[in-house]
């Protein structure tokens with residue numbers, strides 16, 4: 184199962200393209216996307232989530248492309264998107280919001296309601312199922328977003344900085360959850376946190392302004408600068424700095 188970007192171009196403002204003739208294929212089920220602020224990570228994920236449409240080229244997952252009319256619904260059902268902040272829907276309980284995510288992807292109300300119970304269990308939120316969704320903490324809200332994606336049995340979950348702003352314990356809880364989903368579900372996750380990459384991800388992509396600066400295994404990423412005598416965190420920092428020199 185591979186996510187492809189073939190010759191993709193995208194800009195918000197015609198004068199400055201975020202992506203131009205961009206090519207990338209991601210098959211590894213646990214891939215992390217790194218890059219400096221403004222590199223285009225969120226844009227790339229939004230294109231993959233079909234929240235944005237490429238100006239040229241094609242995005243596809245298992246030969247389904249969201250720019251082809253007949254593929255759009257199955258594509259959106261297979262590919263889920265967890266944006267930087269998960270918005271609570273006023274008046275809904277946690278379980279209702281999770282079921283609603285499934286219904287939005289074309290499930291019947293009953294199927295979505297039934298599936299939401301198991302999804303909440305998988306993200307350890309069963310106890311809060313009847314609470315109003317706006318009463319959740321940041322970490323709980325992200326887990327609720329993840330439960331929504333699990334309700335409609337997504338094959339690929341795209342996440343934009345899912346652990347930003349979480350305390351170290353909640354970050355660990357979230358990373359452990361991701362590790363449990365893989366490889367049954369593929370995850371592509373953007374982050375600025377280079378620590379603990381090896382705990383969760385087996386593949387790294389470093390992006391900057393339409394250029395893929397690195398793509399390979401987490402092990403090869405850590406080994407980039409020959410700092411094997413240091414801890415993994417320091418190795419990752421050194422590798423990142425060697426690739427993205429303008430930001431450090």
Ligand SMILES: Nc1ncnc2c1ncn2[C@@H]1O[C@H](COP(=O)(O)OP(=O)(O)OP(=O)(O)O)[C@@H](O)[C@H]1O
Nearest residue numbers: 195196201218219220221222223224225226227375
């Ligand atoms: N809605 C928008 N309108 C105009 N320009 C935008 C918009 N969103 C992003 N951009 C621009 O597109 C470029 C890529 O932004 P993007 O948010 O994809 O980067 P990023 O790698 O996710 O950054 P960060 O790590 O800061 O979240 C930046 O130059 C940004 O200013």
